[in-house]
Amino acid sequence: MSEKYLIGVDGSEPSRVALAWGLARATERGASVELIHVADDSFLSESVAFLSEAQLASEQMLQVETAYARELGFAGTITGTAVVGHPIAEIETASKRADLVVLGAHQGGRFSGSFFGTRAVKVAATAHCPVAVIPQVEARPNAPVVVGVDGSEASKRAIAFAAEQASLREVPLVAVYAWMPPLTPGLEYLWSEELVESQRAAAEEAIAIGVAGIAHRYPDLEVRREIVQSSPVAALVQAAEHAELLVVGSRGRGGISRLLLGSVSHGVLQALPCPVVVTRG
Template sequence: MSSKYLIGVDGSEQSRVALAWGLARATERGAEVELLHVADDSFLSESVAFLSEAQQASEQMLHAETEYARSLGFEGKISGTAVVGHPIAEVEEASKHADLLILGAHNGSQFAGSFFGTRAVKVAATAHCPVAVIPAVASAEPKPGVVVGVDGSEASKRAIAVAAEEASFRGSPLIAVYAWMPPLTPGLEYLWSEELVESQRSAAEEAIAIGVAGLAERYPDLEIRREIVQSPPVAALVQAAEGAELLVVGSRGRGGISRLLLGSVSHGVLQALPCPVVVTRG
């Protein structure tokens, strides 16, 4: 059974960059594509006439973006859904039936129906499938490598599994990044000692070793690079992934209050978007 990619469209330049990225990936992977346009009803009258016009406008937008997708040369299976509603809720519901959700990144725009700014972060927190957020300006020649954050958590292990498959498929190195900072004691400077540095390095090496265990057997040709960085995690990942093919980070999952909290690292890299970012699911 082929994979299904759900791509949010709104006719903007940012959305079309994400659409092109998703279509290229779907072609490579033999995946089918569903385009989704949501007309935001937050500022609409609840009258039947207004809602009917909004639905018609949504369908027109979907038709235009479907035609645009075909103009890019995509020959795979493509379908579409046009709805009126709250974008976060509608995308969350649609993500139940997708293998990957793809969104563009909008900075500062607040057009009705668009997937912009913090909405990408909120969608990534609530979606039922992995979410790819694509920068508005794609790197013409990305440097080879799939970057993944490692911290020893279950979320990190899931991210490593996804990143390894991606790197193997692309024939690119897997770059496993572990970032650490010395503990901060209130009112004091950072406390340094050779023992502290050595213990942190040992913990980092152990976390990476556990995280990548078994990958050599599964992907014999996969090159794995290990980077241990003394830096805040977001800064380390953004720097390592600047211009890279892909950055993969793990989420906390979807339970209780955690479904509303993406996590500071995932949130931070989505705000910076040094390259296409995939947020994996629990």
Template structure:
């Protein structure tokens, strides 16, 4: 009878071979290096991220437990990894005309997310949707009826325009759609994700996107997005 550890290793080797076959089928020009590592997924992937441009996790979508495990690995990598982390979700491939969506809050990390999103949009020949929400401006709900929401909307549109300034010159091929809305960030991003091929968020923002990775917003996007999600954090540049 085969030792359980031997069976596990054989199964892992088959998975690696199948993965290499998928790459050969869909991207024959891409070289593949197989590596079978024994260890805890988080520790191994964090170590691998130090020499990577991107770490990609697949969503098996088998159960809520599977989602929780996926989330724990994704969150750990987003906090401690040295490169962006992609979580591939969704049952089908979005059309090439579908946009890349990026969440912005004006923080330095969201600038990194914007840079990543612009590059991806350019490489994919896709449009870019830049999302900025401002619901967190209301500290006291009792003051809400007294505020000039139209003026706030105009001010927040200026904020987003400032964030996008200069990028059009660097990526003239990327068409940009701006979304400025009084809404929660998770709800706004998930609404745009419904028709997107990729969602990009920063890992440590402020304001509406504060706690994007560690809090409920990140979990909502990672677990409910119908398309792949990339979490960008400070660290090695792509």
């Protein structure tokens, strides 16, 4: 069964950067594409006339962006959804029928705080499939794929996703494990040699378990292991400064907790050193 990519569109430049990224990946994977435009009804009048106008505007936006997708040369299947409603709820529902959600990253300007701006963090927290947030950065062909490792089930899913992407693009996979001794910064002189060694041993074990099986599944994939003494967000952002893609896992526990994105995922989405994919539990 063919994969489906759900790509958010709003006609802005950041949105079109994400659209081009998503279409390129869909072409590589032979995936179909569904474009979605959500007219936020948070500040709209509840009158039938206003809602009707909003729906019409949403449909017109979808038509324009569909035509633009064809102008970019995408020859695969494209469908579209134009709705008026709460953006987070609408994209969560739509994500149930997708294998990947692709969003642009708006920072500042008149789109600040819009569906595809800071709300992308909330989308990543609530979606039922991986979410890719694409910043406006220069393309880095042949650059590695970076993935965060911490020994959790969430990171194992992230590693599996990242390994597949790296193998497909024939680039190295960089698995990063970051650790910090549980002491107040500035009191490093209190660290014992035994404490540091135990932390390093735990890191090496976690990263070994995390990448176990990758060599068998992807025998030609180059896997680099990096154990960094730093905060996870800082380590991943630095490692991804020259990467093509950064993948992080987010624990999905259900209920109200699934509305909260982990601190690491949230941190890298705020920095966006390159396209970031957040995988879900």
